[in-house]
Amino acid sequence: AQSVAQPEDQVNVAEGNPLTVKCTYSVSGNPYLFWYVQYPNRGLQFLLKYITGDNLVKGSYGFEAEFNKSQTSFHLKKPSALVSDSALYFCAVTASYNNNDMRFGAGTRLTVKP
Amino acid sequence: NAGVTQTPKFQVLKTGQSMTLQCAQDMNHEYMSWYRQDPGMGLRLIHYSVGAGITDQGEVPNGYNVSRSTTEDFPLRLLSAAPSQTSVYFCASSYGGGTYNEQFFGPGTRLTVL
Numbered sequence: 001a002q003s004v005a006q007p008e009d010q011v012n013v014a015e016g017n018p019l020t021v022k023c024t025y026s027v028s029g030n031p032y033l034f035w036y037v038q039y040p041n042r043g044l045q046f047l048l049k050y051i052t053g054d055n056l057v058k059g060s061y062g063f064e065a066e067f068n069k070s071q072t073s074f075h076l077k078k079p080s081a082l083v084s085d086s087a088l089y090f091c092a093v094t095a096s097y098n099n100n101d102m103r104f105g106a107g108t109r110l111t112v113k114p
Numbered sequence: 115n116a117g118v119t120q121t122p123k124f125q126v127l128k129t130g131q132s133m134t135l136q137c138a139q140d141m142n143h144e145y146m147s148w149y150r151q152d153p154g155m156g157l158r159l160i161h162y163s164v165g166a167g168i169t170d171q172g173e174v175p176n177g178y179n180v181s182r183s184t185t186e187d188f189p190l191r192l193l194s195a196a197p198s199q200t201s202v203y204f205c206a207s208s209y210g211g212g213t214y215n216e217q218f219f220g221p222g223t224r225l226t227v228l
Contacts, residue, residue, distance in 0.1 A: 001173075004156075032214050043118070043204055043219030044157070051214060090156055099212035100145070100164060101172060104156035 002027035002093045006105035013081045013112055021076040021108045023091030030096040033074040035065055038088040038107075047089075050074060061085070081112045116140050118220035120205050126226045127195040135190040135223050137205030145208045146188040147172070147217070148180065150201040157204065163188055164211045195227045 003026045013019045025031055032051050036044040048059025055067045065076045074091060091105040121136045139146065147162040159172030163182040177199060179191040188207075192199060202224050206217040 009154075034213075036217075036219075041222075043221050044206075044217075045219070046216040049214075049216070092157075094213050096214075099214045100162055100170065101159060102147075102213040102217075103173070104149075104158070106154055106156040 001101070002031070002095050002103050004091050004093050004103055004105035006089075006091055006108045008108050009106075010109045010111065013110070015083055015112050015114050016080050019078050019081045019085070019110065019112070021089050021091075021110060023074045023076065023105060024072050025074060025091070025093040026072065027093055027095050028097075032094045032096055032099055033065075033067060034092040034094075034102075035059065035063070035074075035076050036090045036092060036104075038090065040087075044090065047076070081110075083112050083114055086110055086112045118205055118207055118218050120203075120220035120223050122223060123221065124224050126228065127192075128228050129195060129197060131195050133192050133195065135192075135203055135205075135225075137188045137190065137220060138186050139188075139205075139207040139218070140186065141207060141209070141218065142185060143207035143209050143218070144185070144211055145213065145215075145217075146182065147206045147213075148178070148188070148190045149204045149206065150174065150199075151204060151222075152201050160190065160203075192225075197227045199225065200227045201225060 035047040094102040148160040149157040161180040205220040
């Protein structure tokens with residue numbers, strides 16, 4: 001079955017600095033890749049997805065992610081972090097041949113300090 | 115639109131008790147799913163449905179039942195609660211038959227089993 005690894009439990013950045021949240025995946029066949037964000041005591045919100053096409057995908061709130069097939073990675077990036085970006089970020093994968101079963105990573109807590 | 119709604123927000127059960135977590139969506143989405151969120155483990159798929167009358171098991175289905183008699187509702191039943199089922203439960207829905215489109219998440223139900 002497909003799986004996702006988020007190697008960092010916590011990422012700390014200063015406001016205004018670029019941020020990266022890492023994600024690697026494992027799947028048979030072509031992946032569909034997603035990033036979701038969770039604010040305290042809330043459900044998850046969709047940020048962006050890669051289905052096919054351009055390896056660089058842009059999403060909500062200035063976030064973007066790059067699909068790298070050779071490294072099986074889908075890292076989330078933002079050029080300039082905001083304090084309001086502080087939240088829990090989840091990478092998720094599903095397989096193109098069976099996209100009913102989505103697997104999430106354990107999550108990375110991003111803290112942006114003023 | 116109310117989006118995805120879940121009731122109750124909080125619940126405490128004793129071991130062996132049964133209960134139903136309610137989930138409803140008003141977006142006419144075909145796909146609905148139930149996840150549980152545990153610290154350090156991300157979200158894990160319990161059951162999903164691709165339309166009324168159609169349900170299937172996810173990654174962690176044991177101890178849970180679902181049904182989908184209407185497009186709008188997707189209740190999750192705990193047959194005999196166990197402390198291992200203490201978790202935060204999220205319902206989600208998406209347009210189309212799978213997860214390749216953005217999933218909309220409910221606010222969650224925090225369940226404690228004593």
